[in-house]
Amino acid sequence: MQGIQLGVIDYILLGIYFVFVLGIGYALRRSTRTSSDFFLSGRSIPAWITGLAFISANLGAQEVIGMGASGAKYGIMTSHFYWIGAIPAMVFVGIFMMPFYYGSKARSVPEYLKLRFDEKTRAFNAVSFAIMTVFSSGISMHVLAKLLEQILGFNYHLCILVSASIVLVYIFLGGLTSAIYNEVLQFFLIVLGFLPLVFLGLKSVGGWDSLAAKLNAVAVSPTNPAGRALDSGAWTQSWSHMNSPSANPMGVEWFGMVMGLGFVLSFGYWCTDFLVVQRAMAANSMSAARRTPLIAAFPKMLFPALVILPGMIAIALHQQTGNFLPKGADGTIDYNMTVPMMLAKFLPTGLLGVGITALMASFMSGMAGNVTAFNTVWTYDLYQSYIKPGQSDRHYLRMGHIITVVGILLSIACAYVARSFNNIMDMLQLVFGFVNAPLFATFLLGMFWRRSTGHGAFFGLLSGTLAAALHHGLTLPVGAAVGVKGGWLCGGHVLHTYPVDMAQNFWAAIYAWTTCFVVTIVISLLTTRKKTDDELRGLVYSLTPRIKEEEPQWYKRPKVLAIVVLAAAIILNIIFW
Amino acid sequence: MSSEMRLDVRIPIGMMFTIFGGILTVFGLVSDKKIYERSLDININFWWGLVMLAFGGFMLIMAWRSLRAAKNKAKPDANETYKRR
Incomplete structure (x- = not known):
């Protein structure tokens, strides 16, 4: 060196x-x-x-x-x-x-x-x-x-x-x-x-x-x-x-x-x-x-x-x-x-x-x-x-x-x-990835769909996180060992092999987001909204007055x-x- | 906390790059030319030092101008009180 x-x-x-x-x-x-x-x-x-x-x-x-x-x-x-x-x-x-x-x-x-x-x-x-x-x-x-x-x-x-x-x-x-x-x-x-x-x-x-x-x-x-x-x-x-x-x-x-x-x-x-x-x-x-x-x-x-x-x-x-x-x-x-x-x-x-x-x-x-x-x-x-x-x-x-x-x-x-412990760090970053991937679905629905409820958001996030973990447990990048890189749910008999770990990350995010999006909608429709329109003013698109462009x-x-x-x-x- | 009381961020930025630029320019003039074999025989310390000096100076001038503008704004008020007395 x-x-x-x-x-x-x-x-x-x-x-x-x-x-x-x-x-x-x-x-x-x-x-x-x-x-x-x-x-x-x-x-x-x-x-x-x-x-x-x-x-x-x-x-x-x-x-x-x-x-x-x-x-x-x-x-x-x-x-x-x-x-x-x-x-x-x-x-x-x-x-x-x-x-x-x-x-x-x-x-x-x-x-x-x-x-x-x-x-x-x-x-x-x-x-x-x-x-x-x-x-x-x-x-x-x-x-x-x-x-x-x-x-x-x-x-x-x-x-x-x-x-x-x-x-x-x-x-x-x-x-x-x-x-x-x-x-x-x-x-x-x-x-x-x-x-x-x-x-x-x-x-x-x-x-x-x-x-x-x-x-x-x-x-x-x-x-x-x-x-x-x-x-x-x-x-x-x-x-x-x-x-x-x-x-x-x-x-x-x-x-x-x-x-x-x-x-x-x-x-x-x-x-x-x-x-x-x-x-x-x-x-x-x-x-x-x-x-x-x-x-x-x-x-x-x-x-x-x-x-x-x-x-x-x-x-x-x-x-x-x-x-x-x-x-x-x-x-x-x-x-x-x-x-x-x-x-x-x-x-x-x-x-x-x-x-x-x-x-x-x-x-x-x-x-x-x-x-x-x-x-x-x-x-x-x-x-x-x-x-x-x-x-x-x-x-x-x-x-x-x-x-x-x-x-x-x-x-x-x-x-x-x-x-x-280098591996512990890899693992933690992985877990953070699971938690982060579905978040945008929650915000998107929260800001643009007034019907979405607290239960919907919470369980949507949770299931999105689980979906990311599940995807990770069932797939592997090519040539990688079972463990932090994936495949731990099926002992290496993976459902899909990705050419590079980057591709695996991208697809994990797609699955997590979609799961969160769908689950949030379904649970929101099954539960009642606790917040009134008044409480949601300024928080949801359809209930917030449009901003006028104030800059000259x-x-x-x-x-x-x-x-x-x-x-x-x-x-x-x-x-x- | 009023924002006028606060430090203008362009002052420390301008000062730091003026100092960096000054050091690099002078160092570029006095340093042994052999160290520039790495940088393709360009005296990069001297030239980039000048760039940093110019950037630092620009930041300081901008900060000074807004300071002066703020003072000019404050002045008429001061005159008025003076006249009224």
């Missing part, structure tokens, strides 16, 4: 970044006096800031490292996570769902479920979400520390301690505002830190056309990441090879992609995950809240150039030299090293420090996003609702401070669990932005078809 040597200048830059991150928290300490300031930023942040925070909070462990790895492994098809996945979902949440989230004055996504359905649906969502955020934050921390240990020879425990303390201090002092401000800083750092890498990488392979030619050689080679020769263009054309799962490196056909990733998984994440929705809820007006995901969509759309392209360049270089990407302990290529290897190859000391700082920033923004979402859901949805209702605002603010410390400590514990400037109107975003996404899909 070749390491990266940092110079004095790199450490200075890293140090300056830490000073600014902590300084923002310190400067904001006076403006967090009530629990609303701490958890919701007092609903006072302009749209461009919440918009950038919206994507930055999602830049956790998976984005920079994971998308770079996928870029190498699957090529430009990774862009589906953006152009068919994130973008339509972000437009939908901004235009159709934000009026209910922001307008209902709910302080969190679980609280919306309580207002719309009932306590048990909220409790189910709040508990699963709280556990999930703590683990995600722990996994972020673990992956960061492991990476720094591996490439820079840093001490693992020290990395955990430093990253946890910094995130703790800035959230403790400034609450959600501090997290959001730092996310904006981190956003610019990530963009400005990785752009030179893209520029140099592209220049070294001789530009896009030359890169495409090299990637065509990767595609037809039997030793490519897919392990079999594919048509030339499989790494550079996002849609052309999706007629059958065997024709593309991702092992998915277009229906599984559009339904599984595009509809169920992406809408489930961007429209219902409180981690991102919380940023929009902090906006200073309804219009700003609706614009938050739409403003976020513009940079999000261009992120493939920043995070996927380096991976594609890396696999082209690997094909040429045969040893650009290192092998892991099991002898296969360690794709998670894609981005660090690119940093080490192209950036000289100086800019290398900025690149490493940007890498750390991406993990810290993911961690902070999870911690702020966790402390809000804990304090409002669990503590205030079930443990100690009716206390003073000061009491809940103090609880917010305490739970931030507890949340960080739990994340640290999770990081160490992840370090010692056309470029501030959500619908105009939505059309521009969608048109741009379609053009990008066509260019790289």
